[in-house]
């Protein structure tokens with residue numbers, strides 16, 4: 430830690446080296462020690478560090494004096510991004526959304542989505558789920574489940590109703606049916622909602638996944654009760670789930686989708702709200718912000734879409750690697766009594782004791798692999814490899830994790846066996 434940096438810095442505590450450069454799946458420290466980066470800027474570097482095509486597009490743009498800062502003025506870079514996103518991502522999926530560019534953090538896009546839903550419906554209440562994470566500004570924080578995050582800043586909690594996510598508190602209970610009952614019962618104490626907001630895969634909350642059936646039930650509930658369905662695809666989007674959108678294939682069409690993190694593809698700040706035209710209700714400047722047009726991010730975002738999403742080659746390769754990862758984690762899970770969680774390139778292992786997950790994270794780091802923990806107690810070791818990671822990089826990561834788990838869990842396993 431630098432002595433002048435605030436205590437609030439966090440990732441640098443678990444991964445305390447000074448990093449100097451980065452390429453592909455690797456980070457290099459000042460002594461040129463290499464680390465396999467399976468944190469990927471917490472899902473902001475889906476195409477790895479300094480992806481050459483994106484890097485070249487950005488360098489060319491800067492060299493040609495392309496506009497860098499333009500508030501929300503029309504620019505070539507923005508127009509090109511919008512055209513590419515519309516024709517390559519939305520049109521083939523039969524989606525018709527308007528684009529709203531917000532301040533360049535995910536949490537700012539969530540704030541915008543809240544304002545839209547509240548204005549469009551004239552209602553205040555929003556349904557959010559257990560273990561949700563939607564960001565750390567006060568509106569988004571009120572939607573977030575984590576008590577330690579919400580404890581800070583005294584978020585204005587009124588106007589948010591917490592509902593159980595799929596599988597909460599235990600498998601077997603249909604939490605969508607439970608929510609349906611609450612909404613239908615005039616005496617349940619729940620006000621008619623402006624929106625229901627959810628992640629199709631809960632990234633920070635422990636890699637909990639929602640099934641297509643559950644998502645369809647939630648969408649039907651939103652429709653029946655006149656609420657907007659807001660899908661937070663900030664972490665699970667841009668391919669991380671194995672599809673471009675994490676809700677793809679579930680048979681739902683959210684009213685609003687919030688995106689950030691890997692949208693620029695290069696780690697540059699950029700956020701976007703996709704909204705159905707009928708909900709484009711904010712008047713000019715009603716949700717404002719200086720940095721709503723990061724042209725450098727538009728340039729790399731367009732390059733990423735053209736490079737990776739024009740045909741199916743990238744997603745087909747990703748599916749194969751994700752299947753391999755699922756099998757590898759299932760095998761590890763079976764061997765050590767751990768539960769695999771998540772989907773696509775957003776998977777991990779749930780440990781009965783959070784301290785074991787954190788110790789595996791520490792040992793992996795000393796062996797040159799950066800992986801985080803997530804979940805209510807940090808009990809889930811969470812792998813977010815770049816979607817461009819090679820098979821040998823995946824092999825290496827699993828080798829390191831296996832060795833770390835052996836060190837952490839084998840004495841316990843041995844003691845258990847000895848006691849039998």
Ligand SMILES: Cc1ncc(COP(=O)(O)O)c(C=O)c1O
Nearest residue numbers: 534535536562563564632663664
């Ligand atoms: C699902 C989800 N929503 C919102 C956010 C907040 O994004 P940001 O940190 O860019 O404000 C995050 C960040 O991790 C996230 O995972």
